[in-house]
Each structure stands twice: as C-alpha cells, then as structure tokens.
Amino acid sequence: MNMLVAFLHHLAAFTLVSSLVAEMILIRQPLSLSSAKSLRTLDGIYGVSAMLILVMGMLRVIYFEKGAAYYLHNHAFMLKMTAFIVVGLLSIYPTMIFLRWAPALKQNQLPLLSPAQAKNIRRVLHLELAGIVIIILGAVLMAKGAGFTA
Numbered sequence: 001m002n003m004l005v006a007f008l009h010h011l012a013a014f015t016l017v018s019s020l021v022a023e024m025i026l027i028r029q030p031l032s033l034s035s036a037k038s039l040r041t042l043d044g045i046y047g048v049s050a051m052l053i054l055v056m057g058m059l060r061v062i063y064f065e066k067g068a069a070y071y072l073h074n075h076a077f078m079l080k081m082t083a084f085i086v087v088g089l090l091s092i093y094p095t096m097i098f099l100r101w102a103p104a105l106k107q108n109q110l111p112l113l114s115p116a117q118a119k120n121i122r123r124v125l126h127l128e129l130a131g132i133v134i135i136i137l138g139a140v141l142m143a144k145g146a147g148f149t150a
C-alpha cells in the first residue's frame with residue numbers, strides 16, 4: 001500500500017507538471033478554438049492531479065513514511081506546503097478565465113482572450129513552475145532528513 005500511494009503521488013506530480021508545461025506552450029500561441037478547448041481540458045487535468053497529489057501526500061504524512069510528528073516538525077515540509085498553497089492560489093487566475101470560456105466553446109466560438117490576459121496567464125504559469133521547483137526541493141530535503149527540528 002505504501003508503494004502504491006508513493007507511486008500515485010509521483011504519477012500525479014508528473015501529470016500536473018506536464019499539464020502546466022502544455023498550457024504554457026499553448027498560451028504562447030495565438031488562441032484558436034482547438035487550443036482553447038485543449039487549455040480547458042489541460043486545466044481540468046491539472047486540477048484533478050493537484051487533488052490526487054494532496055490526498056496521496058496527506059495519506060503519506062499520516063499513515064506511511066516517517067509519521068506525522070516528523071513532518072510537522074520539519075522546515076522542508078513547511079516550505080513544501082507553503083509553496084503548494086501559493087501555487088494553488090496562483091492557479092485560480094487562469095482557471096477563472098478558462099471557466100468563463102464555457103458558453104463560447106459550447107457554441108464552437110472562439111472565446112475572448114485579451115493580450116493583457118494572455119500575458120498575465122503566461123506570467124502566472126511561469127510562477128507556478130518556479131513554485132514547483134521549490135516544492136520538489138522541499139520534497140527531497142524532507143525525504144532525506146534535512147530541515148528537522150526537535
């Protein structure tokens with residue numbers, strides 16, 4: 001069970017990063033009906049992966065690995081959780097814009113995306129990727145025993 005949960009944690013983490021990179025590539029190009037639909041799908045995959053990462057991560061903290069007491073006294077874990085929350089909050093902006101496209105996409109119409117919005121989304125996606133680098137650093141440090149306070 002321990003290995004299955006660890007596997008799902010990693011699988012969801014890789015899926016999340018892949019969907020983020022794919023969103024980044026699509027948003028750099030002029031918006032088309034097909035790229036708008038893909039962006040929405042990718043954002044959905046991103047959301048499901050984030051939920052799966054969280055659930056599997058919590059299961060690992062509470063039931064598997066080193067025990068909750070270890071993680072709750074570990075600075076690297078706190079760093080990882082803070083970065084996870086910041087990335088989650090950042091992801092609200094693109095998601096809100098993609099959700100607003102639903103009526104246009106239902107009628108197979110190209111949704112509106114102003115140059116300013118596209119630029120902001122690109123910036124947010126970049127920041128999210130930077131946040132994920134911090135999360136992975138925190139994950140490795142806490143797994144290897146760094147950042148532990150008694």
Ligand code: HEM
Nearest residue numbers: 013053054057058060061065066084135136139140142143
């Ligand atoms: C985008 C978000 C996340 C990514 C990319 C991520 C990535 C990783 C990676 C790569 C590892 C393996 C570290 C290693 O063995 O060297 C790991 C381990 C772990 N993660 Fe995450 N993680 C994320 C979110 C979370 C969350 C939200 C939690 C808790 C609620 C969590 C809890 C854990 C735990 C408990 C381990 C085991 C560490 C150990 O072996 O002691 N992770 N994570």
